[in-house]
Amino acid sequence: MSVSSPLFVVLAAGKGVRMKSAVPKVLHKVAGRSMLAHVLGTAKSIDGGTLAIVVGSDMEAVASEARAVAPGVQVFVQNAQRGTADAVLAARPALEAHSGDVVVLYADTPLIRRETLERLRKALDEGANIAVLGFRPEDPTGYGRLLTDTKGTLLAIREDKDASEDERKIGLCNSGVIAFRVPNITGLLSRISNANAKAEFYLTDAVELARADGLVAAVIECDAEEVLGVNARDQLAAAEAVWQARARLALMRDGVTMIAPETVWLSFDTSIARDVVIEPNVFFGLGVSVEEGAKILAFCHLEGAVIGKGARIGPFARFRPGSRLGPEVHIGNFVEVKNTTLGPGAKANHLSYLGDGSIGAKANIGAGTIFCNYDGYNKQKTEIGEGAFVGSNSSLVAPVTIGAGAYIGSGSVITKNVSPGALALERGTQEERPGWAEKFRILMTRRKAAQKP
Numbered sequence: 463m464s465v466s467s468p469l470f471v472v473l474a475a476g477k478g479v480r481m482k483s484a485v486p487k488v489l490h491k492v493a494g495r496s497m498l499a500h501v502l503g504t505a506k507s508i509d510g511g512t513l514a515i516v517v518g519s520d521m522e523a524v525a526s527e528a529r530a531v532a533p534g535v536q537v538f539v540q541n542a543q544r545g546t547a548d549a550v551l552a553a554r555p556a557l558e559a560h561s562g563d564v565v566v567l568y569a570d571t572p573l574i575r576r577e578t579l580e581r582l583r584k585a586l587d588e589g590a591n592i593a594v595l596g597f598r599p600e601d602p603t604g605y606g607r608l609l610t611d612t613k614g615t616l617l618a619i620r621e622d623k624d625a626s627e628d629e630r631k632i633g634l635c636n637s638g639v640i641a642f643r644v645p646n647i648t649g650l651l652s653r654i655s656n657a658n659a660k661a662e663f664y665l666t667d668a669v670e671l672a673r674a675d676g677l678v679a680a681v682i683e684c685d686a687e688e689v690l691g692v693n694a695r696d697q698l699a700a701a702e703a704v705w706q707a708r709a710r711l712a713l714m715r716d717g718v719t720m721i722a723p724e725t726v727w728l729s730f731d732t733s734i735a736r737d738v739v740i741e742p743n744v745f746f747g748l749g750v751s752v753e754e755g756a757k758i759l760a761f762c763h764l765e766g767a768v769i770g771k772g773a774r775i776g777p778f779a780r781f782r783p784g785s786r787l788g789p790e791v792h793i794g795n796f797v798e799v800k801n802t803t804l805g806p807g808a809k810a811n812h813l814s815y816l817g818d819g820s821i822g823a824k825a826n827i828g829a830g831t832i833f834c835n836y837d838g839y840n841k842q843k844t845e846i847g848e849g850a851f852v853g854s855n856s857s858l859v860a861p862v863t864i865g866a867g868a869y870i871g872s873g874s875v876i877t878k879n880v881s882p883g884a885l886a887l888e889r890g891t892q893e894e895r896p897g898w899a900e901k902f903r904i905l906m907t908r909r910k911a912a913q914k915p
């Protein structure tokens with residue numbers, strides 16, 4: 463733990479033109495959560511941290527996302543994009559009110575890890591005044607280069623456009639994440655000029671200025687994938703892939719089996735207990751938790767669902783928000799569950815829609831059962847008691863209650879409540895005409911013969 467609690471300044475004023483989107487770049491999602499929320503969430507996980515974000519004008523949506531994720535966040539507006547130093551200075555009131563470390567993060571770099579931020583802060587504890595997070599990309603073109611001496615001490619950061627040919631050959635680059643423990647950060651940043659190729663106020667110039675003051679700068683390196691910056695949709699997909707790979711690995715390390723992990727898609731809040739087995743091609747949307755020992759067969763799609771201990775779902779099952787499966791529940795192929803609770807051991811093994819219902823323990827829902835929950839205006843509830851048996855292809859027209867242990871005859875359209883233990887049957891009476899088929903065939907054969915020329 464560092465002694466000084468940090469102020470995180472998250473830069474998010476960029477318009478993100480290359481995303482070609484009506485949505486501000488940092489609100490695009492990785493694992494179902496905005497990039498901004500990933501970064502704020504990571505910063506927030508560090509004890510004692512204070513959060514500030516810098517947005518462009520006209521970015522109320524970005525500000526409100528920030529407040530939703532981190533209610534205490536201070537929001538500052540940078541009206542014109544005059545460079546990263548100018549962006550940090552937009553948070554001047556927060557910088558002036560703060561006496562500890564300052565860490566600059568980019569909201570379009572969503573994969574940064576808490577451990578890495580801790581390493582940067584440790585560098586400050588060990589004597590650096592500025593600690594820059596460096597990385598070695600496959601192709602350094604476009605990035606600021608970290609100029610070091612033979613001992614690896616950081617001397618300066620040179621932006622690509624301002625670099626000499628020799629400097630461009632340097633593979634060690636600036637990720638953009640920089641931590642400061644300097645006596646007067648606003649003073650330091652105010653001295654930065656915009657006399658450079660882009661006529662911008664470069665935050666990176668702080669290194670040379672600080673060193674001229676006798677302060678110490680250091681580099682901490684991390685994996686290139688951790689500081690992957692998202693400017694366009696292909697990079698968004700690349701960030702998603704890195705996040706997914708990390709999350710799958712973490713789950714497997716925690717005791718989850720995935721037969722083909724690269725085909726399983728998780729959300730940032732997916733929770734899966736140990737000894738759960740996941741077959742290929744499963745999608746976890748927001749708000750899913752799976753309890754111990756459950757089995758998820760191939761091609762399931764889940765959102766807002768709890769899958770109980772030892773339950774077995776799929777293949778090809780869909781769970782929409784409000785699906786609550788108790789222990790040992792079985793849901794089979796082509797079953798859709800929405801806002802419905804299933805008690806322990808309940809089963810719906812084939813081709814059903816279970817919406818706005820509650821199903822008691824050990825009840826059995828036959829193939830083709832539909833909960834008719836919606837009349838075009840209102841949603842109504844279907845309640846099925848413990849141990850009830852709903853015959854195949856029944857329509858249960860809500861609101862309706864089926865008593866415990868009752869039977870519903872196959873093909874019934876049930877519109878009235880059914881008492882516990884009763885049989886309810888709603889269908890035409892079957893009639894039978896002995897020998898009819900044979901007579902029919904003879905008649906038809908004669909007709910065909912008569913039609914021939």
Ligand code: UD1
Pocket residue numbers: 473474475476477516540542543544545546547548549568569570604605606607619621635636637638663664665666691
């Ligand atoms: C910056 C770094 C570069 C580093 C690279 C890593 C500087 C001068 N350069 O370059 O050394 O290798 O990031 O990706 O810092 N922003 C604002 N307001 C501004 C300008 C930028 O909020 O006026 C925000 C952007 O939204 C973005 C971040 O700051 O999130 C970086 O800005 P950008 O212009 O993309 O910097 P680069 O040229 O990529």
Ligand code: CA
Pocket residue numbers: 691693
């Ligand atoms: Ca950039």
